[in-house]
Amino acid sequence: MPELPEVETIKRQLHDRVVSKRIKSVFFHPDFGNTLKFRNKKDIENLLPGKEITDIQRCGKYLIFNLSNSNYLVVHLKIYGRLVINPRFTPPKDHVHRFSLILEDEQTLRLFDKSSLADVLLMSSQDLKNIQSRVGPDPFDLTQEEFHQRIMAALQTKIKEALLNQGIISGIGNIYVDESLYKARISPFRKSATISKDESNSLLEAITEALEQGIRNRGTSIESYYDAFGFPGENQKYLKVYGRQGQPCFNCQNPIILTEIGGRRTYYCSFCQPESQLSLF
């Protein structure tokens, strides 16, 4: 589910409800995670009660709760994770309740996950620095020049795979990458180093627009994502290629193609996003 716009939406919605609040207790559902996570689980149960959440931030697709003892509770929702505060409904049966964080004012933050891939980790400042150094810059923080440099460095890697690589640029996932490439009219199959400066400029602009639109619409809800209040986002109504296989391209009316790149489903228009620049003529 969650890419940058979804995590950013959750961060903004949670901010006023959790920042400056003290944690009363935490609870892990017995089905949470594997043995590796179990070790961290004990730390979280032991160390969190009594600590204050001093801030909430986002690093790529990671959501980070700053705690009063200079530790950080780091959440990654992976594919199906949902983080919901004060749900007033019974969550869908297929999403298992994995974790709860109860605040001093009795608000409850719950993590639901259909699989159990989502991570809840307790980190020191050093751990967090290691994460932050592995995660590339936010698209919103990049100049055209920096973006182009990073794309060029990906050499023979297909541009779609480069954009999905969180170390090159962070926050873009499988939906927004297809939307951005379509908007910039660049084939997802193009080798990164063949992207011209002009193309890279339009690509960064397309990425920025696609992500900002996603944030404005509180995220894209296709099969799993809900915002922090338990409501679906609206951005799925405005997607231009993702999920539109066989339907006419909004620009040229040719059918949108569904294929596979790097093991991920990939939607594109083979006319508007030609793989070879020669086919433009």
Add this chain to the structure above:
DNA sequence: CAATCAACCTGGGTGC
């Protein structure tokens, strides 16, 4: 080195 693949999980869907 870069590209590919399997693994991590599990609910749901499909097809036999």
Add this chain to the structure above:
DNA sequence: TGCACCCAGGTTGATT
């Protein structure tokens, strides 16, 4: 009804 298999918006680590 059962079962084997495939799929998923992500990430990582091993293999070719």
